[in-house]
Each structure stands twice: as structure tokens, then as C-alpha cells.
Amino acid sequence: MKIVIIKGSPHKNGSSNMLADQFIKGAEEKGHKIIELDAAHMDIHPCIGCDYCGMNGECSQKDDIANIRDALLSSDMAVFVTPVYYFGMSAQLKMVIDRFYSYTMKLSSKHIKTALITAAWDSNDDVMPYIAEHYKKLCRYMHFKDMGMVLGTGCGTPSMTAGSIHMEEAYRLGRSV
Numbered sequence: 001m002k003i004v005i006i007k008g009s010p011h012k013n014g015s016s017n018m019l020a021d022q023f024i025k026g027a028e029e030k031g032h033k034i035i036e037l038d039a040a041h042m043d044i045h046p047c048i049g050c051d052y053c054g055m056n057g058e059c060s061q062k063d064d065i066a067n068i069r070d071a072l073l074s075s076d077m078a079v080f081v082t083p084v085y086y087f088g089m090s091a092q093l094k095m096v097i098d099r100f101y102s103y104t105m106k107l108s109s110k111h112i113k114t115a116l117i118t119a120a121w122d123s124n125d126d127v128m129p130y131i132a133e134h135y136k137k138l139c140r141y142m143h144f145k146d147m148g149m150v151l152g153t154g155c156g157t158p159s160m161t162a163g164s165i166h167m168e169e170a171y172r173l174g175r176s177v
């Protein structure tokens with residue numbers, strides 16, 4: 001499979017990207033082709049709701065979202081990678097999701113596989129349900145086939161993450177797809 005990894009953390013070597021690296025290691029061992037796109041360091045702007053695209057056409061904004069769109073439309077699987085910010089995804093990743101708007105039909109008709117990888121500081125039960133529900137709803141709406149989630153509680157810094165069980169979990173998810 002061709003798998004596109006979409007990263008939404010401002011920390012290039014931060015916790016969510018560490019977990020993503022473990023997923024990539026597992027997936028590459030299984031022979032999958034990985035494309036990494038660091039959305040947090042690309043020129044991407046929020047959807048401005050102008051409706052120029054009519055939800056199925058050219059976007060009025062010319063930025064790096066075209067690279068992400070092309071990668072998603074030519075991949076078998078997407079992995080969304082994000083730190084938890086106020087119980088949701090980062091704004092950097094949310095911009096990517098909102099910009100699906102101009103190619104929602106094209107993308108949803110592909111029925112691609114997806115996964116979610118997140119990192120949060122806290123380790124209690126009330127950190128991850130909200131981002132997980134949002135992701136699951138997105139999967140239902142976009143006809144994505146969810147392959148799994150790595151909900152990295154207690155992953156507040158790279159050293160916390162390095163010692164967490166979620167590293168192995170992310171690796172196993174990569175091996176399993």
C-alpha cells in the first residue's frame with residue numbers, strides 16, 4: 001500500500017511524530033511505501049468558506065494543500081498525526097481536514113484506510129474520548145476505513161513518550177496494516 005502520513009505538530013521531533021516514526025517503522029517492515037507530509041511546516045491556510053469550489057471543484061486558495069490533496073487522492077491509506085490541543089486536534093491538522101471541502105466527494109469515494117496517532121500530556125481517561133470521537137465521525141462521514149488509533153496519553157514530552165507503551169503500540173499498528 002501507499003500510505004501518506006500527515007503530521008500536525010509544530011514540534012518536528014516531538015511526541016506525536018515519534019509515535020508516527022514507530023508506525024512508519026512497522027509499516028515499512030511490511031513493505032508499504034510511506035510518504036510523509038509535515039503539514040505544520042507547509043504553506044497551508046484555513047478554509048475561508050468562500051464556496052468557490054462548490055464543495056467539488058477548484059479551491060480559490062493556491063497553497064501547499066494541493067500537495068496534500070494529490071497525495072491523499074493517490075494513496076491507499078492516510079495516517080493523521082497530531083498533538084492533543086484542548087481535547088482536539090491541532091489547528092495545523094484541522095486546516096488540512098477543513099480543506100477537504102473542495103474534494104470531499106473525490107476523497108470519500110475512494111474509501112481509503114486511515115489511522116489516528118495522537119500525543120497528550122495527561123494520562124487520565126478524560127483526555128482522549130473527544131478527539132477519538134471526532135476522528136471516528138470523520139471516518140463515517142468520509143467513508144474512511146479506520147485501521148486503528150494510537151491515543152498517546154502520558155506523552156507530554158519526547159522523554160515521556162520514549163518511555164511509554166504507546167511507542168510499541170504505534171509500531172504494532174504499523175505492522176498490522
Ligand SMILES: Cc1cc2nc3c(=O)[nH]c(=O)nc-3n(C[C@H](O)[C@H](O)[C@H](O)COP(=O)(O)O)c2cc1C
Pocket residue numbers: 009010011013014015016017082083084085086087088119120121122123127155156157
Ligand atoms: C495549545 C496546547 C494545548 C494543549 N492541550 C492539551 C490537552 O488538552 N490535554 C493534554 O493532555 N495535553 C495538552 N497539551 C500538551 C500536548 O498535547 C503535549 O505536550 C504533546 O506531547 C505535544 O505533542 P507534540 O510534541 O507532538 O507537539 C497542550 C499543549 C498545547 C501547546
